[in-house]
Amino acid sequence: xxxxxxxxxxxxxxxxxxxxxxxxxxxxxxxxxxxxxxxxxxxxxxxxxxxxxxxxxxxxxxxxxxxxxxxxxxxxxxxxxxxxxxxxxxxxxxxxxxxxxxxxxxxxxxxxxxxxxxxxxxxxxxxxxxxxxxxxxxxxxxxxxxxxxxxxxxxxxxxxxxxxxxxxxxxxxxxxxxxxxxxxxxxxxxxxxxxxxxxxxxxxxxxxxxxxxxxxxxxxxxxxxxxxxxxxxxxxxxxxxxxxxxxxxxxxxxxxxxxxxxxx
Numbered sequence: 001x002x003x004x005x006x007x008x009x010x011x012x013x014x015x016x017x018x019x020x021x022x023x024x025x026x027x028x029x030x031x032x033x034x035x036x037x038x039x040x041x042x043x044x045x046x047x048x049x050x051x052x053x054x055x056x057x058x059x060x061x062x063x064x065x066x067x068x069x070x071x072x073x074x075x076x077x078x079x080x081x082x083x084x085x086x087x088x089x090x091x092x093x094x095x096x097x098x099x100x101x102x103x104x105x106x107x108x109x110x111x112x113x114x115x116x117x118x119x120x121x122x123x124x125x126x127x128x129x130x131x132x133x134x135x136x137x138x139x140x141x142x143x144x145x146x147x148x149x150x151x152x153x154x155x156x157x158x159x160x161x162x163x164x165x166x167x168x169x170x171x172x173x174x175x176x177x178x179x180x181x182x183x184x185x186x187x188x189x190x191x192x193x194x195x196x197x198x199x200x201x202x203x204x205x206x207x208x209x210x211x212x213x214x215x216x217x218x219x220x221x222x223x224x225x226x227x228x229x230x231x232x233x234x235x236x237x238x239x240x241x242x243x244x245x246x247x248x249x250x251x252x253x254x255x256x257x258x259x260x261x262x263x264x
Contacts, residue, residue: 060135071151132207132210143205164179165189185255186234201214
C-alpha cells in the first residue's frame with residue numbers, strides 16, 4: 001500500500017532528476033568543464049531528497065520528515081558547493097577527460113546516455129531518503145539514532161577528508177596525499193560518502209519497504225569501488241604520479257580506513 005500510493009511522487013522525482021542531468025549535459029558541452037556534472041548531480045540528489053522527505057505522506061512522522069529533509073540538504077549543500085568551488089577554481093575531473101578521449105566522435109550522445117544512467121543512480125539514492133522519511137515508526141526510534149549518528153560521522157569525515165586533500169594540494173602540487181585520513185585510506189572521501197548512505201538505510205529499515213533503502217549503499221559501493229570512482233581515478237594517478245603512487249597504494253587500504261602497512 002505504501003509503495004503503490006506513492007508511485008506518482010516517485011515518478012515525479014525520477015523525472016526531475018532526469019531533467020537536471022539533461023541540463024548537466026548541456027552545461028558540460030557549453031563550458032567544457034566536467035566538474036559541473038557532479039555539482040548538478042549532487043544538487044539533484046539533494047533537491048530530490050528534500051522533496052521526497054517533505055512531501056506530505058499519510059502515516060509519516062512529521063518530525064522525522066523534517067530531520068531527514070534537513071540532513072539531506074546539509075549533505076548536498078556541503079558537497080555540491082565543494083565540487084563547485086573546485087571546478088570554478090580551474091580543476092577538472094580527470095575521469096571525465098579520459099572518457100571523452102575514448103569517445104571523440106560521439107561525445108555528445110555518449111555523454112547524454114551516461115548522465116541519464118547517473119540520473120537512475122541518483123533516483124536510487126532519493127528513494128532511500130524517501131523511505132527513511134516516511135518510516136511511520138514513532139520518532140526517534142533506535143534506528144533513527146543509530147542512522148543519524150552514522151550520518152554525522154560520515155558528514156564530518158567526508159568534510160575533513162576533502163579539506164585535508166585541498167590543503168595538501170596547495171603545497172604539494174604533484175605529490176600523493178598521504179597524511180591525515182589519507183594515510184589510512186586512499187579514498188577516505190569515497191568511504192565516508194558510502195557510509196552516509198548506510199545511515200539512510202538504517203533509518204529506513206524499520207519501516208514498510210525500508211529494506212529497499214539498502215540498494216543505496218550497495219549501489220554506491222559498487223560504483224565507487226568498481227566502476228566510476230576508484231578505478232579511473234587510480235589509473236590517472238598512476239599515469240601522473242608513477243612510482244610514488246604505487247608505493248602509496250602498496251601500504252594504504254584502497255577504501256576502508258585501516259592502519260597503513262609498514263614500509264619495507
